[in-house]
Amino acid sequence: MSAVVFAHHQLTPTERLRDAGWIAFVALILGIPLIGLTTVDVGGRLAVDTRFGLLAMAVVAAFGGRLVLRWAVDHLKGRKLARQRAAAGNAGGRAQQVVNVLGWLALGASVALPIVFSDNRYVVDTATTVLIYVMLGWGLNVVVGLAGLLDLGYVAFYAVGAYSYALLSTQYGWSFWEALPVSGALAAGFGILLGYPILRLRGDYLAIVTLGFGEIIRVILVNWTEFSGGPNGISSIPRPSFFGLEFTRRPAEGSDSFASFFGLEFSAMHRLIFLYYLILVLALLTHVFVSRLRKLPVGRAWEALREDEIACKAMGMNTTNIKLSAFAIGAMLGGFAGVFFAARQGFISPESFTFTESAIILAIVVLGGMGSQMGVVLAATLLVLIPEFGRNFAEYRMLLFGMAMVLIMVWRPGGLLAHREPTLRLSADGKAARGGA
């Protein structure tokens, strides 16, 4: 490679202008039907309204934006090339160390967060949402990142978990801790039920069937009113208790509430902080569980399957069982997250389990860098915070969200933390050595 020198063509100003002009022209064509023209309701009939001023602004913005962007990209590319030439070393190992340090820092920060923001409801709430997505991302990571099975209906298992807890608790009075394992098992059961017939499908066929399954679950939840409450959902789902201590202002006769037991002033924040730590613990358990699994034969089998299915078959591995185990474990983790979600919201409806949700979870896994546990954390934080920061201009937040998904993918096609450490590698002296997780 070092013998090949790439001539780096420097664009002349004329070329830059022409390029930006072309982009502005495209923006004009694309903008005419959507920005330049719009239909408005005038007395029950539609009438066309023109917004050529806005269109002109958009075109000028496209022109200027392209000019600046192109210049910046060329500039950065030049610097990157120079840097690569200077240091063509093993950045991989160092990157892994940096990621590990970051992981511990993130853990420390997440433990400290509710202490620092103990009276800021919004921060703790948002952080809880981030952690739910982290957990979902880690669960889906088993299916997509490790086993390489594209699942577009992951939200179905999340829904199964949430609805089983909601029904078990409201109908049969089960507590959170009793319902948690059962709901997880139910979700895993659904995973096996779905997985068994379809896992011999490959790649995109699998994707569309899982997508269909997700939609089927949602449609059933919407329409089977006696069972799921239909579009109204299920409300007043009991909240989890702290070893039997409720988070209420006035505990029932003869029992203690969390606040009275510890002699604290009652505060609504206690429950939020408890929920936060609960999901933190659940997420960390998921992380430890998945990292351990990766080092077991079944985890190695998943990764082998992802890399080459035919080779796996040739080695005599039972690919169906391996796929099923990945599917079931992913589903179970999704189910756990669903239970927590139902317990935290106190209200669930099919609205929360749309395809967009599946897409967001998948995006977290892929944006993070498939198979990378830290990447999931990073991507989940980003994808939850982008719409949150966009709240000030609320109507643009999903627009920004979609744009960010495209841009991050184009910028880093392998995901934010694309570097993947092999679980096993040969060391210099030929012996097998353990790599990082």
Place this chain on the structure above:
Amino acid sequence: MAYALQQLINGLTLGAMYGLIAIGYTMVYGIIGMINFAHGDIFMVSAFIAITAFTLLAAADVTSIPLALTFVLIVAIFFTSAYGWAVERTAYRPLRGSTRLAPLISAIGMSIFLQNAVQLTQGARVKPIPPVIEGGVELWSTPAFTVQIGWTQLLIIVTTVALMIAFTWMITQTAFGRQQRACEQDRGMAALLGVNVDRTISFTFMLGAALAAVAGVMVTVYYGVVDFFIGFLAGIKAFTAAVLGGIGSLPGAMLGGLLIGLIEAFWAAYLWAEYKDVATFGILCLVLMLRPSGLLGRPEVEKV
């Protein structure tokens, strides 16, 4: 019996539209092996363009229906193919050659972006237009039920058949068709033999968008209402149709579309209308279990 015939007509109309959208999915899949999730939203954009164009024509007092339809079709096809081109250029081309999932995520992002862009610029409310073509022919009249095929339905079916013929001719007979098929078989080899692969892929996207544009105009004419969310379900159904027919196969996409349309119409008419989507996906699962490469798809050859 008469009722069933009516459902057959309705199902065929619906299926023709699904088929047109499905061709866009199947062509893109055939050539670059990705699910173009934004395709349903391209279709939605075209429906909005059609609404604007029809309203413009109404304001300009154009009353001739054939003239109006031709104008709207041309406008919609032009702008929608521009969208198809731009989507490929910005979201997919930079990702060509990376992992299989990267373009999928960027496509989902593009789909969210397009939906929200339309919602922002055109408004979130449902847009109705007055019926463009009214009336139809009575095919068969029994005392209990009259079977009617609307002019719109007839138009949709005829246009779809005509488009399919033109399209088949284009793929099998023209230079572009040969290049397209060459890229589908082996992009690297096609490039070595002097096929401009980038341009062929761009053109494939534009062609898919153009067919979606026709479907968009038809939906506008047929239902008379459009909102920014129609792309999602139509896209999923059309993709299901493409998979059902065997993804990568053009006649398969059309067949899959018709089947999905018919299943939906009959299921909604005779069983539970609420569960028609469940039926669609259920049948898809069944077909894939029995024939994993779809009805008309070639079985994938695994090479080691």
